[in-house]
Amino acid sequence: YLGSRGQMGEGDVRLAPLLGLYMGYLHLGTVPVGLFLGFLIGAVVGVIAMAVGSAGRKTALPFGPFLAVGTVLAIFFGPEIVDLIWRV
Template sequence: MTVWLLAALVAILAGVVATLLTPRFAGPTVEAGPHLRAYRHVPIAVLGGMGATHAAASWAETAAFAVLAVSAAFLVVIDLAEYRLPDAIVVPTYPLFFGALTLAAALENDWSRLGRAAAAGGVLLVSYFLLAWINPTGLGLGDVKLAGLLGGFLGWFGWPQVLMGTLAAFALVAAVSLILLALRRVGRKSEIPFGPWMIAGAAVGAAWQPLVLG
């Protein structure tokens, strides 16, 4: 099976799972409900599933990254609509994601990568918690919890990816904020959801770090 065929299959599966999970998170009291019922998260899940295949070296890694991609798709749409990252999505993703990484480490007999992923997740979790404590209007606890997942993802690849992905997130949200200010779509004190840019930054860190840093 070629890489592109496998990527297409994983992408389709990610899209199907995202579609099937939609009723669970698109209730009538959910502000992002109309966006989810329009399945705007599904194309994001499909792209994430395709990216997961290209980033992974084994089926267990593919599963871990695909799980994160499906969760991220929901989180992007919900955070843009509601300025929150629900525990109902973030928390269950932890055991699924790190469980799949543990299986990948066992299959590859490379426990150092799992240790680094756990350490990176812990470092970002604590770092974001301190930032949220210092400036609670800038970051929420949802961002803090998401940071642990994204830190684990980036840490699986290496510490340079952790640095690149983290810096990319802040650079992206700064650029978007400046553009929205210039277009007068937001004011200086307007709230900008950070979750989508954390996710985008993690994707940039994983994809481009080798080209940028070495």
């Protein structure tokens, strides 16, 4: 929370370490994949919301759902995603 200068909500700050611990318990390689996917999905949704006009640069979007989706994708498809990235 302090590192993000208040830009991340307290729920996001509490959820991120729990998801990271769970992914790390399953396989350490899923942690960066899950985090990357969460950021990527959040960025895509944010850009689409801005393009449609339903959000501006200062509009707050909850980050927890994007982290959760990134975690689920990393758990089920993590190795395939890493292979896809390394091929490019």
